[in-house]
Amino acid sequence: MKKSILTVLLGVWFGLAFQQAPAQPKTGGGKVTVNGYVRDAASGEALIGATVFVKELATGTATNGYGFYSLTLPPGDYLLTYRYLGYESLSNPLALTGNLTRDVNLSDQRVQMKEVVIAADKPDDNVKSTDMSVNKLDIRTIRMMPALLGEVDVVRSIQLLPGVSTVGEGASGFNVRGGGVDQNLILLDEAPVYNSSHLFGFFSVFNPDAVKDIKLLKGGIPAQYGGRLSSLLDVRMKEGNSKRLTASGGIGTVSSRLTVEAPLVKDKSSFIVAARRSYADLLLKVNPEQANNQAYFYDLSAKVNYTINENNKVYASGYFGKDVFKFGDEFRTDWGNATATVRWNHLFSKRLFANFTGIYSNYDYRLGVPTGSEGFDWKSNIVNYSTKADFTYYLNPKNTINFGASAILYRFQPAKITPLGGNSIFIPRVLNPQRATEYALYLDDEQVLSSRLSVQYGLRLSMFDYLGAATVYDYVGPDGFRKTPANPRTFGKNESVRRYANLEPRASARYTLTETSSLKASYHRMAQYIHLISNTTAASPLDVWSPSTSNIRPEIADQVALGYFRNFRDDAYEFSVETFYKTMSNQVDYINGADLLLNDNLEGELLYGQGRAYGAEFYLKKNAGKLTGWVSYTLSRSERQINGINLGRWYPNKYDKTHNLAVVGLYALNERWTLSGNFAYGTGVATTFPNGRYEQGGVVVPHNTTDSRNNYRVPAYHRVDVAATLQGRKKAGRRWESNWVFSVYNLYARRNAFTVYFRQNEDNPNRTEAVRLSVLGTVLPSVTYNFNF
Structure with missing residues (x-):
């Protein structure tokens, strides 16, 4: 078939x-x-x-x-x-x-220019191109926006775009059109990044001084990309200045950074090196009571390129970042990403462009208690090695063909436990190492059919193989309860345990109504073969990545979108409204009280079903002038239907947010001062309110039954941030440039609830009360000094 x-x-x-x-x-x-x-x-x-x-x-x-x-x-x-x-x-x-x-x-x-320009593409691109559900941000725009503690942040900036949300401060990553953080494919120079956050989600891993281009695709995703259901965030690093030596950096409230770029051979080869480090741990050492504690992050980005001749150019880039938290001798955790990319651009002819890529990506975390009877060291990681070949054939000015292939080898290590100290109660243990491969072929075409109609259509064939050595089980028992492993089967090393293949068609079209307006439509199918096993709304060091197995099937999403796009006043303003409907199969959720920690039979804790997300996104943007910015509003729902939860009825998933509003403004007051501000509002995330209780040891404990999942909302999220940027005075013949950024995050000290927990009222044990947990409930001012020369 x-x-x-x-x-x-x-x-x-x-x-x-x-x-x-x-x-x-x-x-x-x-x-x-x-x-x-x-x-x-x-x-x-x-x-x-x-x-x-x-x-x-x-x-x-x-x-x-x-x-x-x-x-x-x-x-x-x-x-x-x-x-x-x-x-x-x-x-x-x-x-x-x-x-x-x-x-x-x-x-x-x-x-x-004495004005601010915030678009990252040509001014009529949103009307004339076939792209839809695409947002591009210019890094210079991001620099001028208010930032948490002065730390310019790519991920926080895209959370102000339509269709993008977060569950709140302290949540890693972002959510697109009701999807989970693991359903976003995040690429840094084509290498996947598995955790895009520093400091438990407060900052992103992308150093703004090293970033050149940022593009978020929420729909109409080309056939070249796959592996995730919700979105693609494509981040490209700078190549390095090939003309002269330059340096830039900044000193902020929580971190400092330095970037150096220069030619190795002028106009032929160049490099860039960018480093960043926070210094909260240095401040802790000032207090003798905190001197043995640590809390910091750092990252290093580097890239080099060399032009061999007019037909060949090679690139090598890499990233390494780490977060470290240590609380005396009682507890330590650290995690981080490492990526490496090697690329070769080759022109086979004037019309055939090719890019060959080798990629390495590793995300690891470590958790430990150094001493005592509970001393242990826990290590876990996911590693992938991949190669890909991408070709573009420029058939004629109205027809461009893209095709290629890719191969990925995954290695999953859920947990490796090592006891620490002579009296530790732990024993050495390695939890179910797993391996898998993923292959893909793709072909698509960008074609202008007439002066009004342009299309892009393609097909992706993806194949996934879960490999041994492994022992697999069937899991038996009623839905909604922990299932028991049965019928064990053993597979040898590199033996295929379970194989999947999926055809993923893609199509988008643009029909021009007038010179300044158009209609667009898109459809795509996406298959996702790896899954983040986590029953929390924020990524933590204890999350587990799992491949598709005999029991965990690949997630599949089909999405259709329709949009109207309009520019006016000579492209100074752009407006769009998009509607979308997405269906998802093989969605993963968890039984009540799921045990995800050190569980050899983790699949017995999981439930599977279907999902849907639908809504409308409104976007009004002013691209140029003294006052620029945008307003975005999203009205949407994201729901799941899983046997064993809510009696099989549809329920809101944990990323469902009905209303999301963002207002961003930048004002060029004069040649030296730029003012900026943003307002964000979002419906509170769904959580589960206990609908029952039981008594244990004389204490009344709130209890959730199987028909009450996500039946309660935390209070709505909203905040205002403001910033002012002061440009240093420019002196003739002097290369040094600088600015000061004064920023206030959460201007009116809103105590936004990250989550809530439930307890019995002390005076009336029959009454259950919700207690709000706020991560940032105060005003956070900051000052940052930036420079370049």
């Missing part, structure tokens, strides 16, 4: 992709190609998404993720115009008689 579907889809694809291109002016026989790279004139950085427009043919293209473009045209005389928002446009006459390479450098004009 799957083979027949694949054959039909490929037949349709070839019929559309290679149909005759729309007629073009006759300017000579045959076709020739002009290609090249568009870069920043000052640093040599590739400009992603820059547009190249041919006036005479009213056609054009955009640069890819490496700044490369290719246009195949009839021979003739043309005027090529290169544009990138915030940069001076450049128009070059071109006498095209044969294949030609034309590299272009654009000059940044924002340093002279």
Whole structure:
């Protein structure tokens, strides 16, 4: 059946992709190609998404993720115009008689502007492109926004976009369209990042000084990407200044950072190194009572590139970050990510661009009690090694074909326990190491069918293999209760235990209504083969990643979206409204009182069912001028239906937030002062209020029955943040530039509830009361000094 579907889809694809291109002016026989790279004139950085427009043919293209473009045209005389928002446009006459390479450098004009520009792409891109459910943020915009304790944060910034939410302060990651944090594919230079947070979710792992491009995709995800249900966050690091030595950094309330970039060979090879460290532990040492405690994080990002010749360029990049918490000799925990990426760009021809990538990613955590009878050391990690090959073929200006393949090897280590001290009650133990492989093939096409209609369509074939050595069980028992393992089966090393395959079609379309408005629609199917086993709303060091097994099946999501997009006042404003409906199968939830800690039979604690999420997202954005910013509002629901919970009825999942509102404003007061502020409001997250109680040892204990899951809401979340940025005075001939950022987080000291817990009222034991737990319930001012030269 799957083979027949694949054959039909490929037949349709070839019929559309290679149909005759729309007629073009006759300017000579045959076709020739002009290609090249568009870069920043000052640093040599590739400009992603820059547009190249041919006036005479009213056609054009955009640069890819490496700044490369290719246009195949009839021979003739043309005027090529290169544009990138915030940069001076450049128009070059071109006498095209044969294949030609034309590299272009654009000059940044924002340093002279007395206004703020907050878009990260060309101003009409939201109307003209087929992309929908996509948000891009410029790193310079993020720098000007209010930040918690002055720490500029990529993840906190995207939480102010439509369709994106969080359960509150202290929650790791973010939630997109009602999905869990594990349902977001987060890539740093193509390497997956499994935990995007420092300090239990208060800061992200991305150093803003090392980041060049940020793109969030919530729908219409191209066939190149897979493995998660909800979204793709694609973060690209800078390549390093290939013109001259530069340095930048900052000294803040909780951390400091330093970045150095320079050419190794001018205009041919460059590098960037960025380091950041918090220093709360240094402050603790001032107090003798706290001197033996530690609380800090650090990260290091580095990248180097080398241009071999006009057809070959190589990159190597890496990230290493760690969080460390130590409370005297009683408790210690640390966790962190490590990634490495090696890439080779190769031009097979003027029209065929290829990128070959090798990737390593590791997320590990450690928990321990150093001494005493309960002394132990717990280590756990997930590691993956992957290779991928991606190709782009520029068939003609109206047709671009993308295809490729990838392979991933996963290693899961849920827990390795080592006793510490001679009288520890623990024994050495290794909990169920697991291995798996994942493969994928993909093919998609971006095509302009007419002056009004553009489409992108593709297909991804993914395959997953859960490997031995392993002993697997069936789990028997009624739904809603702990199940008992039965029928053990043993598999040898590298033997296939369970194999899955899924076809994942993708399609999106844009229909232009007027020069300033369009309708868009998209559909995608996504398969997710690895799962975060956690019954809390925030990632913690005790979370367990698991592959799909004989009992835990791959999660599948189908999402459709429809949107209206409109620009007005010469693209200074953009407006969009999107509706979406997403269905999900094989969703994981937990029995009441699930035991997820050191459990060899973890699968007996799990329940499976279906999910759905639906809603509407409204977005109004002002891109340029003295006053800029955006307003986003999301009205949505996210629900689950799982046998054994709520008597099989639908119930809100823990990421369901009906209303989400964000208002962001930036105002260029004058050449030196910029003011900014934001307001965030969200429905309180769902939690479970006890609907029963029992007595134990003379104490009344609240009790939850199987029909009460997520029947209560914590109070609504809202806060206001403000900031002011003061630019240092610029002196002629001096490269040193600096600014001061004064920020206040949670201006009116709202005690937002991160969660609630329940207890019996002391005066009336028959009465259950909810107690609010707030992580940040006060005003948090901060000062940060930033510099670059």
